[in-house]
Amino acid sequence: MSYPETLRYTKDHEWLRLEGDVATIGITDFAQRELGDIVYVEVETIGKTLKAGDVFGTVEAVKTVSDLFLPVDGEITELNEALANAPELVNTDPYGEGWMIKMKVADPADIEQLMTAAAYETLVD
Template sequence: MNYPDHLRYTKDHEWIRVEGDEAVIGITDFAQHELGDIVYVEIETVGKNLNAHEVFGTVEAVKTVSDLYLPVAGTITEVNPALNSNPELVNTDPYGEGWMVRMKPANVQEIDDLMDAAAYEKLAG
């Protein structure tokens, strides 16, 4: 499994990357592997203020539907438009083209409290 060092991780298997005053969020390589072939991503929370650990959308795989949880509080600003026609990007490139949302964190410092790659790797096994 791949867990890039420049990202932070949650126990719910989301990752977050800071880009200026925004953050990009997706699911981890472990999560996409466990879900299997992803066939649909539904995110209808653009413009909404959400708390950390609130559901911001769902991902549907051949076997199951799973909730997506926001790592930190803030406002969803954008959904990855490529996922509408190519949800499998989450499987093939979970840390790149398979990102899910961009957000404005309410408090960027909260990101520092999330797991680093080594801690997440221990959690994921």
């Protein structure tokens, strides 16, 4: 499995890409493989300010529903609209077209507390 070096990771299997103070968030390749075929992504927190660890949505696979946890504090600003008609993008391109949300990060320095690719790989392997 691949874990891009440019991303940060959580123990709950979310990834985060920071550009300025805007973060793009999705689930890792490991997470999508564990879940199986993704059939629905639900995020009802657009416009809300949440804390790290708060549930920002759910991802539904054929056999299970799993909560999605916010990696850092901030405001949820955007949902990947493509997932409404093509939730399988999370399976086929978890680090690209399968992203889930964008958020305005409260403190970009918080990103440093997340795992590097090497640390995440150690966690899941």
